[in-house]
Amino acid sequence: MKQGIYSVLSNIKIAKNVYKMILSGDTSSITAPGQFVNIKLDGYYLRRPISICDYDESTITIIYTVVGQGTELMSKLEAYEKLDLLVGLGNGFDVSQSGDFPLLIGGGVGVPPLYSLCKKLIEKGASPSVILGFNTEDEVFAADEFKKLGVKTYVTTVDGSFGTNGFVTDAFPLVGDYTYFYTCGPIPMFKAVYGSAKTSGQFSFEERMGCGFGACMGCTCKTKYGNKRICKDGPVLVKEEIIW
Amino acid sequence: MVNTKVTLSGLTLDNPIIPASGTFGFGYEFADLYDINILGSISCKGTTKEPRFGNPTPRIAECTDGMINSVGLQNPGIDKVISEELPKLAKVYSKPVIANISGFSIEEYAYTCEKIDTHPQVGIIEVNISCPNVHNGGMSFGTNPDSAFEVTKAVKAVTKKPVYIKLSPNVTDITEIAKACEAAGADGISLINTLMGMRIDLKTRKPVIANKMGGFSGPAIFPVALRMVYQVFDAVKIPIIGMGGVSSARDVIEMMLAGASAVQVGAANLIDPFASKNIIEQLPEVMAKFGINSLEEIIGGSH
Numbered sequence: 001m002k003q004g005i006y007s008v009l010s011n012i013k014i015a016k017n018v019y020k021m022i023l024s025g026d027t028s029s030i031t032a033p034g035q036f037v038n039i040k041l042d043g044y045y046l047r048r049p050i051s052i053c054d055y056d057e058s059t060i061t062i063i064y065t066v067v068g069q070g071t072e073l074m075s076k077l078e079a080y081e082k083l084d085l086l087v088g089l090g091n092g093f094d095v096s097q098s099g100d101f102p103l104l105i106g107g108g109v110g111v112p113p114l115y116s117l118c119k120k121l122i123e124k125g126a127s128p129s130v131i132l133g134f135n136t137e138d139e140v141f142a143a144d145e146f147k148k149l150g151v152k153t154y155v156t157t158v159d160g161s162f163g164t165n166g167f168v169t170d171a172f173p174l175v176g177d178y179t180y181f182y183t184c185g186p187i188p189m190f191k192a193v194y195g196s197a198k199t200s201g202q203f204s205f206e207e208r209m210g211c212g213f214g215a216c217m218g219c220t221c222k223t224k225y226g227n228k229r230i231c232k233d234g235p236v237l238v239k240e241e242i243i244w
Numbered sequence: 245m246v247n248t249k250v251t252l253s254g255l256t257l258d259n260p261i262i263p264a265s266g267t268f269g270f271g272y273e274f275a276d277l278y279d280i281n282i283l284g285s286i287s288c289k290g291t292t293k294e295p296r297f298g299n300p301t302p303r304i305a306e307c308t309d310g311m312i313n314s315v316g317l318q319n320p321g322i323d324k325v326i327s328e329e330l331p332k333l334a335k336v337y338s339k340p341v342i343a344n345i346s347g348f349s350i351e352e353y354a355y356t357c358e359k360i361d362t363h364p365q366v367g368i369i370e371v372n373i374s375c376p377n378v379h380n381g382g383m384s385f386g387t388n389p390d391s392a393f394e395v396t397k398a399v400k401a402v403t404k405k406p407v408y409i410k411l412s413p414n415v416t417d418i419t420e421i422a423k424a425c426e427a428a429g430a431d432g433i434s435l436i437n438t439l440m441g442m443r444i445d446l447k448t449r450k451p452v453i454a455n456k457m458g459g460f461s462g463p464a465i466f467p468v469a470l471r472m473v474y475q476v477f478d479a480v481k482i483p484i485i486g487m488g489g490v491s492s493a494r495d496v497i498e499m500m501l502a503g504a505s506a507v508q509v510g511a512a513n514l515i516d517p518f519a520s521k522n523i524i525e526q527l528p529e530v531m532a533k534f535g536i537n538s539l540e541e542i543i544g545g546s547h
Binding site (some may be wrong): 001003040044045046047086207208209210211213214215216217218219220221224227232 | 274303309310318513
């Protein structure tokens, strides 16, 4: 983890209530896809934890949903504004377990961390498939970006307005065999994936956090491997340890 | 060169800055970020006789200039604290630490304090009779002078280490509790623990925190903490560790002028993991600015 001041390079709306922000600054503390940043905003005491969608040597891309006053303020930030960030938080996904044909399953605002994961999996020679689930067409984002990576991408919408009609699990038959899975999204989706998946896999969880780096014990959950802090020992847990 | 040294019950600290219990774990994880040996001391995560998972989540709510927590004394229990946590801390921190102890009965307080009594790195035992997040324990001992007296007496009987009692602000007159602790033999007083508070989510129309209420901390409570330190300083002769919303070197000096011999930094560590380090580094400059040569000389200086 490192603390630093980052500059907003761009901050644009990409879907209903969904924004994409690119920040420039030190990214050396990011060690795995699926890690997150914790953002200090003027006038708000607690930081906002947001998953890292993509990163390179000097930039971090985040995609976030406006859910309250803090993220509302974030959505109004303009280029050149400075933000205090903690970077490189959480364990992130372990790509070593993927096998040759991993399946990535994202739901809504859970989609972004799967993007850098997908790139890392391709880099190591795997051929991922991706299922992205949304409620309705105007919430759909990132599908084209995944397609540009050359991976099979299936989109589902609950109301059938775009892609396959239904939930992410309704797209499982389209994918065929897979060696492992990685998923991020809402809890009901997790339970459906947990029930349908034929392999082991990793789940990236969300919880209301205090500090984001393991000090306050605000986000602890019980697992079969003992108590874990979602912010520090997670947010990624393996299928076998999860207690629903 | 200004002098930042302070003394607590015969223990000399290089500076008065101590991360507060529950905001710094057992310290060693912060050693990845900076050399924690610059800290005056560390008040370790609250420890109980048995391991505790704590309360259900959500445990955290945001407030204006502060936060509410309802962690509920999550800790691995005294045996693991002694066998695993304190040895990890000893590898990266060489000074005496403060063991923070909680309980659900007077016997439990005494049992846990007796267990920690012989630990070589524990310089002070801080007895938490003010946790607002557990039922039938914690704060219930700290809101009544008689039970505060009984806990203090029981703990003092089983340890030779200095005992500081950590008080709750959720009382009508905190000086009555402080005086009861002093009468029972307490070596010092830590104050304040968090203020009871709550938030309600407008979308769900339900409390944000699973346990409904929790402990309010952060800069918003600093004036309340300062006032109580000031009052307790007038009421007792034993030293005070002041805490509650301290976020800067200026806050530290204000707290000491009110009567604190040392100062704990709590919620600030959670917002900025370097907060305690930054305060220590700011101290000499702020002391010089206000013509302070030695911090010991300003304790209670506003009275």
